[in-house]
Amino acid sequence: MPNLAHPNLLNIAPYKPGQSKISGMEKVIKLSSNESPFGMPESAQKAAQAALTKAHRYPDPSASRLRETIAKRYRLNADQIVCGAGSDELLMLLAEGFATTGDEIICTKHGFSMYPICAHRVGATPVIVDEKALKADPVAIINAISKRTKLIYLANPNNPTGTYLSHDEIGQLLAAIPPEVLFVLDEAYAEYAENGLVADYESHLQLVEKHPNLVVTRTYSKIYGMGGMRLGWCYGSPMIVDALHRLRGPFNVSSVTQAAGIAAMEDMDFYNMSRAHNQEFLRFLGQKITEKGYKITPAIANFVLFDCETEAMMEKADRTLQESGIIIRRVDSYHLPTHLRVTVGSEEECILFANNLPEKND
Ligand SMILES: Cc1ncc(COP(=O)(O)O)c(C=O)c1O
Numbered sequence: 001m002p003n004l005a006h007p008n009l010l011n012i013a014p015y016k017p018g019q020s021k022i023s024g025m026e027k028v029i030k031l032s033s034n035e036s037p038f039g040m041p042e043s044a045q046k047a048a049q050a051a052l053t054k055a056h057r058y059p060d061p062s063a064s065r066l067r068e069t070i071a072k073r074y075r076l077n078a079d080q081i082v083c084g085a086g087s088d089e090l091l092m093l094l095a096e097g098f099a100t101t102g103d104e105i106i107c108t109k110h111g112f113s114m115y116p117i118c119a120h121r122v123g124a125t126p127v128i129v130d131e132k133a134l135k136a137d138p139v140a141i142i143n144a145i146s147k148r149t150k151l152i153y154l155a156n157p158n159n160p161t162g163t164y165l166s167h168d169e170i171g172q173l174l175a176a177i178p179p180e181v182l183f184v185l186d187e188a189y190a191e192y193a194e195n196g197l198v199a200d201y202e203s204h205l206q207l208v209e210k211h212p213n214l215v216v217t218r219t220y221s222k223i224y225g226m227g228g229m230r231l232g233w234c235y236g237s238p239m240i241v242d243a244l245h246r247l248r249g250p251f252n253v254s255s256v257t258q259a260a261g262i263a264a265m266e267d268m269d270f271y272n273m274s275r276a277h278n279q280e281f282l283r284f285l286g287q288k289i290t291e292k293g294y295k296i297t298p299a300i301a302n303f304v305l306f307d308c309e310t311e312a313m314m315e316k317a318d319r320t321l322q323e324s325g326i327i328i329r330r331v332d333s334y335h336l337p338t339h340l341r342v343t344v345g346s347e348e349e350c351i352l353f354a355n356n357l358p359e360k361n362d
Contacts, residue, residue, distance in 0.1 A: 029349050034159065067081040083252075084248065087188055112188075138173050160303070160331045167200060183213055185204055190203045198300055215235065288350075302344045303343045304342055
């Protein structure tokens with residue numbers, strides 16, 4: 001039987017999710033996928049349960065109440081918000097809407113691994129730009145722009161490095177990116193960092209009005225603990241929003257998910273509690289990992305990347321943790337063969353991780 005799949009698909013290296021099981025172990029501590037240790041907010045669970053009674057009806061195709069709730073919280077125009085089944089769906093639709101065979105899509109060397117997948121899906125060439133000290137380099141990105149560039153993906157903060165570009169550096173990019181190139185700024189982890197965690201980080205939702213080629217994506221999978229519900233949203237100019245509405249499925253966000261998303265966005269207690277916990281245990285993990293002799297990459301999201309310096313030490317650390325039932329993330333597929341990434345878990349999980357991480361050999 002010949003392979004009937006579209007040739008573009010054959011270039012795609014499938015996305016590798018964080019490991020979730022250890023053979024022979026029933027209970028594991030999963031710190032491999034940057035998920036919330038608190039689960040879904042109770043308020044959102046109740047709203048989802050209530051929505052189940054009407055789940056025989058199709059959802060609101062325009063997710064209007066959800067968009068209005070998001071717009072109110074972030075002082076945005078609800079008409080310029082598009083919701084998706086996770087931000088992954090929106091990242092993919094943006095490639096579909098704005099690039100095709102023969103075009104180029106710029107991503108950075110240690111950027112989120114979905115970006116090259118999105119490029120290949122539409123037959124575009126991912127142009128992988130070098131970073132400096134595990135941080136995206138605005139000058140290198142600008143230099144990589146060619147006549148064929150249609151889109152630039154950048155996560156801020158980035159996964160798996162946790163590094164970010166400052167407000168000024170994003171400004172430098174926005175000033176240099178030609179208006180015909182779409183700039184997709186992926187703010188999946190912004191909630192952990194916005195509003196002053198560090199002085200020079202800012203969300204760029206508010207810059208969309210000034211830059212019609214900027215689109216900012218957000219997710220409910222991180223601080224809102226709703227990875228399994230599949231909900232993300234983006235904010236862009238009417239031109240971008242129009243393209244996404246044409247491409248998306250009419251019922252791409254279920255009624256249960258919409259109800260949960262409204263409740264979670266209004267639950268400021270949960271948001272504030274999650275942020276405070278994350279700040280405390282991000283510091284705790286950084287300190288403990290450093291004490292064990294590893295070099296960490298200072299991060300502002302909900303995970304810490306650390307360098308084991310050799311592949312043998314990386315494997316030893318990963319194996320030792322797995323023997324204690326703790327799963328963290330190998331990041332060799334991100335061109336980081338000696339690093340590991342650990343997600344901020346509950347207090348107990350963070351302590352167990354710290355106690356079981358072996359000392360780094362010299
Ligand atoms: C940088 C980044 N963007 C987007 C996503 C996708 O999130 P979602 O669950 O909304 O599809 C992730 C998930 O880990 C991520 O790390």
